[in-house]
Amino acid sequence: MTAEVVITGLGATTPLGGDVASTWDGMVTGRSGVGPLTQEWAAQLPVRIAAQLAVEPTTVLDRVQARRLDRSEMTAIIAAREAWADAGSPEIDSERLAVSIGTGIGGAQTLLNQDDILEASGPRRVSPHTVPMLMPNGPAAWVGLELKAQAGVHCVASACATGSEAIALGLDIIRSGRADIVVAGGTEAVVHPLPIAGFASMRAMSTRNDEPERASRPWDKARDGFVLGEGAGVVVLERADHARARGAKVYARLAGAGLTSDGYDIVQPHPEGDGAVRAIKAALRDAHLDPREVTHVNAHATSTPVGDMGEIKGLHRALGEHPVITSTKSMTGHLLGAAGAVESIATILAVHHGLVPPTINLDDPDDGLDLDVVAHKARHLEIGAAINNSFGFGGHNAVLVFTRV
Amino acid sequence: MTSREDITGGLAEILEEVAGVNPDDVAEEKSFTEDLDVDSLSMVEVVVAAEEKFGVKIPDDEVQNLKTVGDAVSYIVKAQG
Numbered sequence: 214m215t216a217e218v219v220i221t222g223l224g225a226t227t228p229l230g231g232d233v234a235s236t237w238d239g240m241v242t243g244r245s246g247v248g249p250l251t252q253e254w255a256a257q258l259p260v261r262i263a264a265q266l267a268v269e270p271t272t273v274l275d276r277v278q279a280r281r282l283d284r285s286e287m288t289a290i291i292a293a294r295e296a297w298a299d300a301g302s303p304e305i306d307s308e309r310l311a312v313s314i315g316t317g318i319g320g321a322q323t324l325l326n327q328d329d330i331l332e333a334s335g336p337r338r339v340s341p342h343t344v345p346m347l348m349p350n351g352p353a354a355w356v357g358l359e360l361k362a363q364a365g366v367h368c369v370a371s372a373c374a375t376g377s378e379a380i381a382l383g384l385d386i387i388r389s390g391r392a393d394i395v396v397a398g399g400t401e402a403v404v405h406p407l408p409i410a411g412f413a414s415m416r417a418m419s420t421r422n423d424e425p426e427r428a429s430r431p432w433d434k435a436r437d438g439f440v441l442g443e444g445a446g447v448v449v450l451e452r453a454d455h456a457r458a459r460g461a462k463v464y465a466r467l468a469g470a471g472l473t474s475d476g477y478d479i480v481q482p483h484p485e486g487d488g489a490v491r492a493i494k495a496a497l498r499d500a501h502l503d504p505r506e507v508t509h510v511n512a513h514a515t516s517t518p519v520g521d522m523g524e525i526k527g528l529h530r531a532l533g534e535h536p537v538i539t540s541t542k543s544m545t546g547h548l549l550g551a552a553g554a555v556e557s558i559a560t561i562l563a564v565h566h567g568l569v570p571p572t573i574n575l576d577d578p579d580d581g582l583d584l585d586v587v588a589h590k591a592r593h594l595e596i597g598a599a600i601n602n603s604f605g606f607g608g609h610n611a612v613l614v615f616t617r618v
Numbered sequence: 619m620t621s622r623e624d625i626t627g628g629l630a631e632i633l634e635e636v637a638g639v640n641p642d643d644v645a646e647e648k649s650f651t652e653d654l655d656v657d658s659l660s661m662v663e664v665v666v667a668a669e670e671k672f673g674v675k676i677p678d679d680e681v682q683n684l685k686t687v688g689d690a691v692s693y694i695v696k697a698q699g
Contacts, residue, residue, distance in 0.1 A: 275638070276638070277636075277637060277638030280636075281659075337666060338666065340663065341659040341660075341662040341663060342659055342663075
């Protein structure tokens with residue numbers, strides 16, 4: 214029999230707030246986390262807006278620890294500490310505790326900053342902390358170190374599907390009996406001119422520089438690309454009987470996961486959402502649920518012209534017309550490798566509170582948008598089962614199913 | 619020429635910045651790893667910062683001989699000649 218897995222802790226630091234409570238409050242009140250990039254380097258870029266962290270991580274962490282961490286490691290540690298405390302800092306045998314925290318890009322800021330030092334001052338001035346700061350498994354490793362996790366520390370990298378795929382890996386780890394608790398999620402912090410220039414060269418980003426708060430507008434006719442965000446989300450996954458035995462508070466059940474790949478294009482999603490449809494169907498099979506039972510979808514919808522509508526077609530095919538949909542990226546921007554984790558938290562809390570955060574800026578819905586999207590204002594909704602969609606460059610599709618306990 | 623006291627004080631500043639060592643704990647007889655809890659990566663940072671601060675070169679094969687703060691002070695005094 215497959216082990217039942219529940220969520221017993223949540224942690225986040227996002228453009229909407231330095232923790233889960235402030236992030237959730239920002240979501241349900243429809244606040245935008247997007248603002249202007251005021252850094253000197255931004256002046257030369259075609260994109261001069263981003264969703265930057267609401268709380269500077271260096272103000273939260275110990276100064277000496279912070280100087281040994283890439284920004285993506287800082288955010289992961291902050292989110293993991295909150296999630297662990299929220300779970301009641303469970304007493305657990307280290308050999309039964311694992312970590313699965315991924316990142317889309319990893320320590321790019323460290324790589325680029327240290328390259329500046331190499332060019333300007335030579336190799337001896339390059340920090341000895343460079344490698345552990347830039348390695349993509351660094352965030353997972355640091356969290357594992359803090360929690361003394363000895364059942365494995367893993368780093369998933371599947372671009373913008375990372376956060377969800379990392380949580381799916383956590384589910385597998387518990388089901389296969391390798392751990393009783395997995396601290397899982399995603400982190401990203403690449404607000405730096407090079408990644409921005411790269412995404413901008415792909416014409417993937419919004420250039421609505423004059424109206425930052427209106428730039429992220431999934432499914433709206435006037436959408437013109439995604440807005441880069443930074444942050445981290447971490448959840449504590451726990452075998453249900455383990456959680457029950459210690460009397461832990463439970464937010465929701467992680468009932469299933471579906472992972473597929475498009476095999477279609479390195480960056481373009483399949484126009485009919487084929488890979489997404491297969492992932493949703495796989496996730497529902499895994500959760501033993503019928504499509505009719507899914508009442509809410511936290512969509513991937515990043516505010517790009519092509520991707521948003523392909524996902525709608527896929528949702529139609531996989532679920533039908535009944536689910537109530539939202540894209541919290543309208544408020545957080547696109548957190549890349551952290552997106553799936555922060556959006557999982559939004560989905561979990563929607564199930565837990567019976568409240569769906571809105572999609573802001575959906576003023577003029579695109580012609581093909583024939584599903585029920587929660588626009589502008591949060592909506593109360595009894596949710597038995599919800600799914601969180603995450604898709605990534607490379608053709609990765611990750612779908613998670615959360616159900617009410 | 620810098621005095622031994624001044625060099626110790628300079629090293630204390632570096633150790634505080636790089637590794638969070640309390641400057642009051644820094645004295646010539648203290649071992650970097652045993653007493654001050656400076657790990658190997660931080661020691662590399664301390665050496666590079668000390669080279670810059672005191673205008674000396676500390677070759678890598680010399681660093682392993684610098685067990686205590688006093689060892690480092692003596693090396694810097696000699697190197698400043």
